[in-house]
Amino acid sequence: MLAAMLPPVLKRFAVPIPWHRSGNDRRRVALAGIGVAGRLVGRRVGRLLAALLAVLPAATGGAQSYPRLEAAFDLPGLASDPFDYAATDVKVRIREPDSSAVVLPAFFDGGTTWRVRHTPKTPGLYEIAEITLNGVPAVFSGLTASNWVVAGPPSGAGHIRVDPANPRRFVTENGRRYFPVGHNVGWNASVSNDFPRMFQRMGAARENWARVWMTHFYESLNLDWPKVDNTYGKLNLTVARRWDLIVGEAEKAGLALQMVFQHHGQYSTTVNPNWNENPYNLANGGFLTNATQFFTDATAKALTKRKLRYAIARWGYSPAILAWELWNEVQYTDAANAGQWTAIAAWHDEMAAFIRAHDPYGHLITTSSDLSRDYWGAMDYYQHHNYASDMVTSSRDGASPPAQWPVKPCFDGESGSIRAPPRVWVQAPLWASLMSAQSGASCPWWWDTNIDPENAYSVFKSVRDFVELSGLAAQDGLLKSVPRVAGVPGGALAFAPGGGWQPVTQDVFVVGEGAPEGIGSATRYLHGVWHHADMGMTKGYKFLVDYAQPGTFSVQVLETSTYGSSNLRILVDGSLKTNVSFFATNGGPTNVTFTIPVAAGPHAIVLTNGAQDWVVLGDLTLNPYVPLLGAYAVGNTNFQAGWVWHRTNLYVTNATAALAGTVEVKGLRAGSYAGVWWDSFNGGVISNFTISIPSNGAAASLPTPAITRSAAFHLGLPAAAALGAPDLAQTRVTNTPTLWTTLALTNAGGLPLHYTLVLTGLSAVAYTAMNSSQAGGPPYIWRDVSAYGTEIPSAAFTALAAPKDARDEGIAGPFDLGFEFPFFSGAQAPGLYTQVYVSPNGFIAFSPFAGDRAANTTLPAAASPTNLVALFWDDLDLSAGGKIWVAKDPWAGEFTVQYEAVRFKSSSLTMTAQVVLRTTGEILCYYKALGRTNSCTVGVQDAAGASGLQVTYNSSAYLRSGLAVRLTPTPWLQFAQPAGWVPPGTTELIPLGFVPGSLPTGVYSASLCLRTSDPLRPLFHLPLTLTLWDGQLTPLQQWRQRYFGSPENAGDAANEADGDGDGLRNIFEYAFNTNPTNANASPLVFEMVDDHFRIKFPRTRPAPAGLTYRVEVSEDLGTGPWGFGPAYTTEAVFDNGDGTETVTHTLTVGVSGSSHRWVRLRVALP
Secondary structure (H helix, E strand, O other): OHHHHOOOOOEEOOOOEEEEEEOOEEEEOOEEEEEEOOEEEEEEOOOOOOOOOOOOOOOOOOOOEOOOEEEEEEOOOOOOOOOOOOOOOEEEEEEOOOOOEEEEEOEEOOOOEEEEEEOOOOOEEEEEEEEEEOOEEOOOEOOOOOEEEEOOOOOEOOOEEEOOOOOOOEEEOOOOEEOOOEEEOOOOOOOOOOHHHHHHHHHHOOOOEEEEEOOOOOOOOOOOOOOEOOEOOOOOHHHHHHHHHHHHHHHHHOOEEEEEOOEHHHHOOOOOOOHHHOOOEHHHOOOEOOHHHHHOOHHHHHHHHHHHHHHHHHHOOOOOEEEEEOOEOHHHOHHHHOOOHHHHHHHHHHHHHHHHHHOOOOOEEEOOOOOOOOOOOOOOOEEEEEEEOOHHHHHHHOOOOOOOOOOOOEEEEEEEEOOOOOOHHHHHHHHHHHOOOOOOOOOEOOHHHHHOOOOOHHHHHHHHHHHHHHOHHHOOOOEEEOOOEEOOOEEEEEEOOOEOOOOOOOOEEEOOOOOOOOHHHOEOEEOOHHHOOOOOOOOOEEEEEEEOOOEEEEEEEEEEOOOOOEEEEEEEOOEEEEEEEEOHHHOEEEEEEEEEEEOOEEEEEEEEOOOOOOEEEEEEEEEEEEEOEEEEEEEOOOEEEEEEEEOOOOOOOOOOOOEOOEEEEOOOOOEEEEEEEEEOOOOOEEEEEEEEEOOOOOOEEEEOOOEOOEEEEEEEOOOOEEEEOOOOEEEEEOOOOOEEEEEEEEEOOOOOEEEEEEEEOOOOOOOEEEEOOOOOOOOOOOOOHHHOOEEOOHHHEEEOOOOOOOOOOEEEEEEEEEEEEEOOEOOEOOOEEEEEEEOOOOEEEOOOOOOOOOOOOOOOOOOOOOOEEEEEEOOEEHHHOOEEEEEEEOOOOEEEEEEEEEEEOOOOOEEEEEEEEEOOOOEEEEEEEEOOOOOOEEEEEOOOOOOEEEEEEOOOOOOOOOEEEEEEOOOOEEEOOOEEEEOOOEEEEEEEEEOOOOOOOEEEEEEEEEEEOOOOOOEEEEEEEEEEEOOOOOHHHHHHHHHHOOOOOOHHHOOOOOOOOOOOOHHHHHHOOOOOOOOOOOOOEEEEEOOEEEEEEEEEOOOOOOOEEEEEEEOOOOOOOOEEOOOOEEEEEEEOOOOEEEEEEEEOOOHHHOOEEEEEEEEEOO
16 A cells, blocks of 8 residues: 555655553654665564764774863842852753753853853763752853754773772773872962963973862962952952863863862861961951861851852863862861861862752862871872971872772872972982872972972983873782882982871881881881880881891981970990980981991991970981882883983983893793883983793893983883774765764783874875854863973074074074975875974074075075975074073874074064974974064965965964964874874774865875884885865766765665675665675664654755655554644754764654654655
8 A cells, every 4th residue: 555655766764653542651663664665574673772972083092172162141130148058059951962961050150141161071962951040940141052962083082080990090981091290389379370381391291190279379279269349258250260271271282170169278277377367267257266167167158168169060071080088188187286186087078079969060079288196088089298308208208098998099289398499309209109009199398499490391301201101090919119229329228208297107227229118108206205106116117137248327317396305316236326305405407427337237226305395307318228229110010111220320410321121020921022212301212122021020121221310211012003094095076064974993912002104105195174153163272392392502503694693594403203294295205204493583494494584484485495494584683692492292193393482683583482393294383472463474385385375474464373274185084193092902093184175176095104102013114095076976976976986876885785784775774874795783763852752864965856754653653644744753963073864753642641642763765
């Protein structure tokens, strides 16, 4: 009967779907069928298939987040307090692409304005479904965005969690281990809004962690202090916008922040006291009579929750928030000093529960203190602070929670020497902490007096690069060791207890090849009788030593008590050798050292204090005792990383004398291992090596390089690459969206697999430019490479136009790029370059140039420098002011030349910009600050000066400060990143986009070289082809051409054919954009949403020409009638952003309002 209803040439895809209702019990049964020329073939479907909403890759290396979505709206006439979430609870429900919903708290932003922010995790359509006020629909106006389309590769790794597979480690939502490497940036101490500049340097140095306080001093970052409008609970929106800047800049820089809500001084009268300024203080008109009441007072807790809730609503969207940190050093508050630890623990539990109830993103929660008191139960990770005289020992020893406490990540959230902090002090605790087997590197404090003023960022880059290169974070079951060093002269062993005011948990220490285990976290207070009992120090400290030859033992006393007398007694094998007393009247800093002789052989050396109060111990030195090179390591049976330092030179800024010896490696399984020696101070590979372990656990001797200060090494089973590539010969129609696909690079080895992408052999080189103000353009993200790069010195410039200064008209270079850069590759030979020359006039070139280059020209021009990249070619004068930096980062696949505040000739105006070369051949230009723009050239040209691209010439209309420009020789290809890492045992999905754009029809081709660190598979050659059609063929013919190589309706390409045997004839594969050469599941998705039945199906966008789709509804499957149109269904078409769309039909009649319905989808092609 159905056949008689259809024209002979009509093709139909029909899916009748019934539902039945019986009382309150609704059951849905699906019946699916495929019909051709009126024949209905029915079958029961026992399962509903997953929605095919997009063909975009699910991840960039598994990345799981996109840039934030934001909407603003007005709630006029509110009578309640907008900061009181209990009275004014505004929430927004956002429907996600899979039809699920997330409910987010909105935040007040002044006037009648409210905002909501959301971080999407998948591509697709996001819609605001509802805005509520106190649980009921709100009356709002001025909604700035009701929906968003998210497309393309994700840009981030998602929020950070505790790794469920190893609770000692952090992990991002894409499954990558997160290992904190960074430093504190507590506040703006001198320059307003200085966070962007510092974060730009940290991002360039690849730091990934920072910690910022909500301070009330300097430029306030505290939302409720000072009190706003003399009203408790009202929050400062100016401060909130400062935090917007901080969080936004952290996102750009790749930093994960700990947002610190309270610091100890606010509620202390003894340690950095600010209680006298506190607005809660009764003396200031507040409601607390003393600082201890903060943890128990109901009003104080309610106001704290307001602040927490507002922070969650405003910044909770951001993956750049690692954790909400409730306190800095709560042990120094008056409540802690009064022993009110039960109240402190209860407060932490209550606030953590509150955050978890209100934070839809589930950020981590922490606090900071020593680990001697247990109020960490509700915290997600432990965070101790480390200030000691011996930062090597205390950082490597890493304070740890008691064994009976729950296993959680643990690392130094603050560290710093209690001595003066010159630049060289930063690197030692960083490297020592990597050998602690803790969850992150030690995080120094001295950002304002040390790290930033002395530009010590390169030390962090060296550490972060080593962590990536070695795969340290991906290793489990790491154990600490002290490798034996040989082949170097002997010297002194110095170490110091690094713990603070805390009970003794260990009082006997065995001194072997290095500092004894446990001394780095032992209290540095040698207590007198007043604290023998409560601090558990009745026996003092005992050190079991074994001198190979006669030597000395020295004890440094840094400080003595001013409250009572103190005493230092040194005993050797029970015999008193030193007994010196200190009086309270002369107490304070002392810095005196006492030395005793020690005979060769084993001894027990005991330090005790028999007087009233404490002395602070500094270095304990045994001389001679150990080799001059010290070594620490961490490892398991398949991996080892180590740090070797020169005991004499480590902190010497001008050290030159180097030592080389051997380090013993043991504990590995039998096998052949690959390794690297790493320059721990300057960064970079010193050498590569292989080492063979003949049997399980056998020791092997590893020669060291010449070590001036320190060096690091790692070794493991070599990386092993395997590549899965999709169809890289694509056929597309011009002016259609980008088609994203992925290369699947798998690492089956033991060390991380590094890769870079290099594009060569272009069939047609056609440089194009796109800027950050255009859709699809590059984002403007300034990363200040002065943090780790090399400033080009004046002497490096050669004069080209005497008598002009070489820094005015000169040339510097060549500088090594660190990789092969394709430039006009395929159009000239050579097409790959490894070096570059730099001009002070704002351009670089891959060939040397000569003459006066003050006058910029149009491009291309034979008289201009050849193989030219003009970032900002103008008459600039470096001799009048400014700096030029070069920075190579082969691990990121980038080389940068940065012009910083370079003067225009005979002018006070300056230019700050940078050009970034990527292995893919892309050229990125970032313009931070431009004094003028109407006299420069931007563009490229080849070796002959005959071909190139002029982006702008002597025009003020194009360039501006804050602009990014991307130049690419392959406008038909787009890359998400030029290089990356694949952790052991994982697969990286590398996005690759085919971009038809408005390019002319034809065939575009290139060779993609994927270089890897696998010694056996160092290179994969992948031919790429994009064939563009202009529409002369019908869309169906183009589709046949793409899949079958012929546009004809015949053979395997015929409409009726089903070559892949999946039950979908070719015409239906075409209709639903499925691959006719691979078996596919049904493309239809059925679901219930808000009591309404919904059917979804995919197709190309725009919809295939000449094809009609109709969803029909009937109450009788056999006799009909079948109705269609708005009376029966509502249609929604969603642009997936990748050349496809998802069509959704929702039945107008709800399930509860009808006993049954049949639904079918008809597709017709005349």
